[in-house]
Amino acid sequence: MIELYDLAGSNPDHRFSPYCWRVRMALAHKGLEPHTTPWRFHEKDKLPGAPANRTVPVLVDRGAVVADSTAIAFHLEQIYYNGPSLFGGPGGDTHARFILAWADTVLIAGLFPIVGPDVLAHLHPADHAYFRASREKRLGMSLEAARARRDDLLPAFRASLAPLRHTLSRQEFLGGDEPSYADYAVFGGFQWARLISPVELLAEDDPVRAWRDTMLDLFDGLARKAVTGAVADC
């Protein structure tokens, strides 16, 4: 059995971590269905492999404990080599590394000040103090101040998607004709935003929207069916 420790909000079924979504999609790509364990920020000592592992995702696969979404992806590719490849074969993984680096340093970094402040309202009360302190330090301002200026950041964020837009204008997925882990790594950011924030990241005529829709439909609508913060708040 595969166990995935997955960030959860106050609603334990509200799972929004962009890094955990990468893994959820990668597991589905390999035809694997994990058992997921909801985890909150204040449960740092409840992760397997602790004290080294202090963040999710953490995967426990037949006794092996693997932390970090990228390490998990390469673990799955290696162990489940008979399943569909996450990287499309030789040359795929090395080049995909650049896309993963872009997803972290440009996409998630650009999303963080826009949708990150919306996370607080969805968190378990015991996570509030930690989240506010750590995120306000990173933002250099209060969550409320960050939320107030987020619309000003949208144009630069949208412009930063140019390499994604450009690539998806000539192939269906970053992986080519089929989605690869690079698609999941990038999609994780959009899914995070979708599950915690009312902000529409993409302009109406942005061709990235079609790709996002396709990603939501993959694996019988796995990502589309996810519990959203809005539902959880009702």
Added chain:
Amino acid sequence: MIELYDLAGSNPDHRFSPYCWRVRMALAHKGLEPHTTPWRFHEKDKLPGAPANRTVPVLVDRGAVVADSTAIAFHLEQIYYNGPSLFGGPGGDTHARFILAWADTVLIAGLFPIVGPDVLAHLHPADHAYFRASREKRLGMSLEAARARRDDLLPAFRASLAPLRHTLSRQEFLGGDEPSYADYAVFGGFQWARLISPVELLAEDDPVRAWRDTMLDLFDGLARKAVTGAVADC
């Protein structure tokens, strides 16, 4: 015989086009030595395949005329499949497309306002009017005004290299253990800057420098031996 139409300055041996350098490196990767024909901006009707082809690089390979650096790379990969792969195999080319898109929309686009204004001084006199008019339109200001503010643009340019820096901190080349066309596509931008501008793009402690040095050394120093604008100006 392979013929490459290659942008040249007033010194016909001064070849600085970032797109042509991608092709020069790709040809060397395949073990091919082209005959190069210097071409200037005002010679738009002198390109084979004209009037469709109005920019370089243009490659003529045993009768086939191929324009556009990316199209040329895929042509070489297909025709010279027995040589070392430019993309590392299936999965490599599709993911590399994102890196090419990044090289165009982030790297070259970011370099253009910093080093582009320095091109003018190196051009054949018959190219000056065209270059000034077209580039000042793109810049939204005179070449001289652009040059005056270029130092202000360096911090954002250096920050924009984060995905490159991040990737090269964990593998030697974008292609992994060996350089791929993705490396050449990105390197073309740095080689362009090096051959036309005194601006040092990278901070002294930037790990991207080691990669750039390695790229300059490839193929018996092909790129390092290139005639620079400084030499041509003496």
